[in-house]
Amino acid sequence: MSIRCQHMLSRRGLLKTSGVVVGSAAMVSALAACSSSGPNSSGAGGSGGFAASAWAIQSSQSDSYVAAVDRWNQAHPDEVIDLQVMPDNGYKDKVRVALGAGQAPTLVYGWGGGGLRDYVEQGLVDSITRLAGTEHAGIAERYLEATLGAATIDGELYGVPIGNMQPVVVLYNKEVFSTMGAEAPQTWDELLAVVAKAKSANITPIALAGQSKWPHLPYLAYLVDRIGGPEVFARIEADEADGWSDPAVLEAAQKIQELVQVGAFADDASATSYESGAADALLYTGKAAMLVMLSNAYSNIAQASPQFVESGNLGYFPFPAVEGGKGDPKDVTGNPSAYWYISSASTDAAKDVAIRFLDEQVMNDQYVDEIIGRASVPGAVSAGDKLAAADDPFASYVFELVNEAPAFQLSLDQALTPVQGEALNTALDQLFLLEITPQEFVDTMTATVGK
Amino acid sequence: MSASNNSHDARTGTNAGPSPWFIAPALVLFVVFAIVPLFGAVILSLTKWDGLGSPEWTGMTNWRAVLTDPVTWTTIRLSLIVMVGSWVVQTPLSLLLGVWAAREGRTRAVVTTVYFLPLLLSSAAVGLTFKNLLDPNFGMTAMQWLGPLSRNWLGDRGTVLTVVIFIVAWHFVPLHTLLYQAGARQVPKSLYEAASCDGAGGLRMFFQITLPQLKYTIVTSSTLMLVGSLTYFDLIFVLTAGGPGYATRILPLHMYLTGFQAADMGRASAIATLLATLGLMLSLTLTRVTGFTRMESQQEGI
Numbered sequence: 001m002s003i004r005c006q007h008m009l010s011r012r013g014l015l016k017t018s019g020v021v022v023g024s025a026a027m028v029s030a031l032a033a034c035s036s037s038g039p040n041s042s043g044a045g046g047s048g049g050f051a052a053s054a055w056a057i058q059s060s061q062s063d064s065y066v067a068a069v070d071r072w073n074q075a076h077p078d079e080v081i082d083l084q085v086m087p088d089n090g091y092k093d094k095v096r097v098a099l100g101a102g103q104a105p106t107l108v109y110g111w112g113g114g115g116l117r118d119y120v121e122q123g124l125v126d127s128i129t130r131l132a133g134t135e136h137a138g139i140a141e142r143y144l145e146a147t148l149g150a151a152t153i154d155g156e157l158y159g160v161p162i163g164n165m166q167p168v169v170v171l172y173n174k175e176v177f178s179t180m181g182a183e184a185p186q187t188w189d190e191l192l193a194v195v196a197k198a199k200s201a202n203i204t205p206i207a208l209a210g211q212s213k214w215p216h217l218p219y220l221a222y223l224v225d226r227i228g229g230p231e232v233f234a235r236i237e238a239d240e241a242d243g244w245s246d247p248a249v250l251e252a253a254q255k256i257q258e259l260v261q262v263g264a265f266a267d268d269a270s271a272t273s274y275e276s277g278a279a280d281a282l283l284y285t286g287k288a289a290m291l292v293m294l295s296n297a298y299s300n301i302a303q304a305s306p307q308f309v310e311s312g313n314l315g316y317f318p319f320p321a322v323e324g325g326k327g328d329p330k331d332v333t334g335n336p337s338a339y340w341y342i343s344s345a346s347t348d349a350a351k352d353v354a355i356r357f358l359d360e361q362v363m364n365d366q367y368v369d370e371i372i373g374r375a376s377v378p379g380a381v382s383a384g385d386k387l388a389a390a391d392d393p394f395a396s397y398v399f400e401l402v403n404e405a406p407a408f409q410l411s412l413d414q415a416l417t418p419v420q421g422e423a424l425n426t427a428l429d430q431l432f433l434l435e436i437t438p439q440e441f442v443d444t445m446t447a448t449v450g451k
Numbered sequence: 452m453s454a455s456n457n458s459h460d461a462r463t464g465t466n467a468g469p470s471p472w473f474i475a476p477a478l479v480l481f482v483v484f485a486i487v488p489l490f491g492a493v494i495l496s497l498t499k500w501d502g503l504g505s506p507e508w509t510g511m512t513n514w515r516a517v518l519t520d521p522v523t524w525t526t527i528r529l530s531l532i533v534m535v536g537s538w539v540v541q542t543p544l545s546l547l548l549g550v551w552a553a554r555e556g557r558t559r560a561v562v563t564t565v566y567f568l569p570l571l572l573s574s575a576a577v578g579l580t581f582k583n584l585l586d587p588n589f590g591m592t593a594m595q596w597l598g599p600l601s602r603n604w605l606g607d608r609g610t611v612l613t614v615v616i617f618i619v620a621w622h623f624v625p626l627h628t629l630l631y632q633a634g635a636r637q638v639p640k641s642l643y644e645a646a647s648c649d650g651a652g653g654l655r656m657f658f659q660i661t662l663p664q665l666k667y668t669i670v671t672s673s674t675l676m677l678v679g680s681l682t683y684f685d686l687i688f689v690l691t692a693g694g695p696g697y698a699t700r701i702l703p704l705h706m707y708l709t710g711f712q713a714a715d716m717g718r719a720s721a722i723a724t725l726l727a728t729l730g731l732m733l734s735l736t737l738t739r740v741t742g743f744t745r746m747e748s749q750q751e752g753i
Contacts, residue, residue: 093711100503118714122504211606211694268587270695271606278588287588418501418714425712430696433608451715 051079052353054107054340055095057088060299061163061338064370068361075360079353081107099124104343106350107357112150112159112339113414114237114421120153125341127156128358131351136359143363146408147336147379150415159339160358164376165402166294167334168218171301174315176203176289184317186329188226188255191320195264198289207288208265208432209274216428217412218292218319219259221333223252226322230331230407237415244445248326253431253438255322260432270433277304284308292319294334295398299375316394318401332401333409337379377402419451489727495720502714513721523722525697526705527729529612533701534680536616537623541676545624546669549631550661563632570625577622578689585614605691608698615687615699622686623679627672634668635661670741674734681730702726 056065062085069083084105086094092115098104099119108125110116119125132139140148140157144165151159172184177194180201185191198205209215224232228248236243259265266288272278280297282288284305291297298316302309321329340362342354361367363380371378372390377398384403387396402408413421427444430436436444496513498506517523552563569577584591587603594601604614642660651659684703687693693700693708700708706726710719 096502096714118501118503124503211692213692213694266587268603268606271585271587271603273582273586276583276586276589278586282588418712422708422713426693426697429694433696435696 049080050082051076052107052346052350052357053082053105054084054109054354055091055105056083056085056109056162056340057091057338058085059088059163059338060296060374061371061376063374064367065162067370068357068367071366072357072361076353081353081357099343099345102345104345106343106346106354107340108343109162110159110339110341111335111410111414112337113410114417115414116151116158116339116341117153118417119341120158124344125158126344126351127158128160128342128355129156131342131355132359136355139355139359142380142382144379144381144403146332146402146405149408150336150410151339151341159341160362161337161379162340162362163338163378164296164371164374165334165336165379165398166296167332167398167402167405167408168222168292168319169295169316169398169401170290170292170319171283171297172290172315172317173283173286173288174313176286177315180289182289184315185320186317187320188322192259192262194289195259195262199263203286204266204282204288205264205290206259207272207279207282207291208269209272209279210265210269210429210432211271212274213425213429214411214413215274215279215293216432217424218333219256220249220252220424220428221409221412222319223255223322224248225327225331225333225407225409226319226325226329227251227255227327228325229327230409233409233412233415239417239449241449242446243449244442249445250438250442253441256431257434257438260434265432270429280304284314295394296376298394302375316397328406330401330405331407331409332405333411335411335414336402336408417451420445420448423448492720492723492727495717496724498717500716502716506717509717513718517718517721517725522697522700522705523725526700526702527725529698529700530681530702530729532612533616533619533683534677536612537619537680538673538676540616540620541624541627542669542673544620545627545672546631546665548624548628549633550635550657550665552628552632553635567625567629569622570629572622574622574686575689577618578686581614581618582690606695608695611691611695611698615690618690619680619683619686623676627676630668630672630675631665634665638664666741670737674737677737678730678734681726681733702729 054065054069056062065083066085069081073080082105091109095104095108095110099108104124110119116125128139139160143161147161147165148157151157151161176198177183180197180203182194182197183190185194195205221233224246228246228251232243232246232248235246236249266272266282272282274280274293277300279288279291279293280301281304283291284301298309298314301314308314318329318332340354340358342351346354363378365382368378368380368383368386372383372386372392372395375392375395377383377387377395379402383399387399409415412424415421416424424445427436427441431438431441495506497508497510499509499512500506548566552559552566572580582605583589585604587593587606591597592601592604602610604610638661642664643656646656646660682703683701684707687699687701687704688707691699693704702722703726706719706722709715709722
């Protein structure tokens with residue numbers, strides 16, 4: 001709430017620059033708006049004096065949205081967009097309820113995948129391909145192919161990427177690696193060898209934030225991909241009856257338990273949460289050798305322990321290949337981006353404003369520069385050269401990793417339907433805790449087909 | 452004149468009290484915000500609905516699924532363990548503390564005030580605080596000199612439920628202490644004076660006077676505790692999110708995760724109905740067994 005109000009204040013402050021008195025009057029009205037503005041007043045159809053409305057969540061990237069809307073509002077004082085930036089907690093529930101009730105803003109913030117597919121099937125969001133037509137076709141052309149996949153359904157684009165790319169990489173502590181005489185592993189067996197070395201050096205091989213549950217997901221996504229290729233999850237996402245019973249899933253589950261059994265994770269991993277920063281801290285304090293995590297962990301660590309990153313001790317490598325596997329080791333999983341969808345309940349005028357805003361202000365040169373300035377990597381084509389010029393090796397690495405990836409698997413909890421995503425979170429937790437066998441894991445997930 | 456009329460009416464009972472229309476506003480609120488949603492949930496439990504679009508009628512499918520799902524019974528069992536555990540831990544503690552705090556004295560006043568602080572914190576804050584304190588790597592329990600106390604409390608299936616019951620007690624004992632303190636202060640001093648004339652000791656007075664006099668406070672506090680434990684949600688959600696595995700997934704948490712994480716509103720409504728039924732049965736049984744509804748006086752003849 002307070003975050004949202006802050007943004008409202010700064011935006012209106014910019015709009016009304018004619019003096020302190022007017023400024024404070026704007027603050028009072030903005031504060032009043034904070035307490036009363038619900039979906040109604042921001043307007044499904046752009047009522048309440050706004051031409052269109054938008055929701056976003058507070059994150060390391062929210063400055064982008066605020067700046068883009070500010071620029072638009074200054075250039076188009078008669079077509080002002082009302083942006084509300086809110087905390088992540090409960091946002092998904094809120095947006096679901098709002099969309100179901102026809103009270104959603106014009107621009108709806110989301111993550112693509114199974115959740116978006118739900119909305120599309122219910123006719124709650126509009127095809128951007130169709131709305132943009134030929135006049136604004138440039139909207140889609142400025143992005144890397146990999147970032148559009150999660151928002152493309154049946155060949156049509158339903159979401160415009162607005163954030164940074166976060167593929168999952170393996171981060172490692174170079175100092176720890178050199179004291180135990182290990183090299184960055186390229187294959188699964190080499191990874192197991194590094195784990196054994198770390199064990200004998202009395203260091204946790206891999207930091208795992210098991211309590212948050214979602215940090216388990218990349219292990220399954222990567223292992224299934226490396227063993228069976230991206231087709232396996234494509235069939236699971238298409239809800240095919242024998243999708244989960246593909247031998248690659250069983251083998252991946254076995255490999256996960258093998259990793260647990262050789263002691264790759266600390267015994268207390270199940271009580272470690274990612275949000276508290278504990279997993280990052282294990283890596284930069286040298287208590288753990290590796291961390292399998294979304295690439296934004298790099299900037300989190302850079303903030304928490306700048307001296308560690310500056311000393312050059314933070315290394316990174318892609319998830320290792322599995323010997324004899326069918327998948328391309330260049331495939332990645334993670335979050336390609338956050339997106340803005342366009343709510344179909346909005347008026348045509350509001351949709352028109354939204355499309356022109358997306359074309360004019362989102363992922364233009366300035367927007368891309370701002371993301372890069374925050375040491376993050378936008379999924380825009382133009383970012384390649386800019387990153388090379390910025391001389392940030394990790395950012396360039398992330399860009400190339402995604403740019404060269406033959407397949408980008410969206411994080412599984414987003415990619416699957418909500419029922420399957422929730423079941424997967426718990427079943428994976430039990431798999432890592434050795435509470436269920438790999439076969440039971442496969443059976444549990446097979447039972448969710450069609451739900 | 453009107454006054455004499457009124458007293459006349461009251462004596463003969465021709466005027467049964469204020470007009471029944473006075474309860475209308477409260478009744479309307481109760482129906483709109485309690486009865487209608489309750490039946491709404493029952494109806495939703497007979498449909499398949501993901502929160503978007505319109506619900507699809509499926510009859511008893513959700514109920515069959517919920518009642519045959521072993522997870523449902525696990526969560527009910529866990530809820531009962533938390534319920535009984537909370538009662539066993541909290542009642543003696545808050546009773547003793549309340550009786551102790553009821554007497555006068557500056558030390559007591561200071562200790563009592565400090566002691567009520569947990570009551571002011573929200574469950575989410577309590578959950579976050581303990582989660583950080585018990586962090587196995589960077590929390591208080593990571594300190595080596597704690598010996599056997601330094602262990603993985605929240606990640607171990609063997610200890611996590613006990614820890615949850617302890618934290619719930621830490622949060623709620625002050626509330627119940629407050630109830631017992633108020634109850635103990637209501638006990639007439641003359642009873643103790645008479646007992647001490649008869650030569651009764653402190654322990655005897657506690658068991659023969661204080662405890663019987665607190666009967667209804669015990670019933671009230673226990674009902675609040677037992678029925679309230681069916682709604683513990685926020686604290687556990689923040690602390691463990693139901694994990695590890697299913698180790699702390701109690702019924703309300705199961706309902707939330709089914710409804711809002713898995714977007715299966717129909718099934719969540721069936722779980723919610725189950726939960727409401729359990730709560731209702733529990734509270735009816737409690738008031739019936741303890742004779743609370745008879746509302747007889749404890750102080751007759753004093």
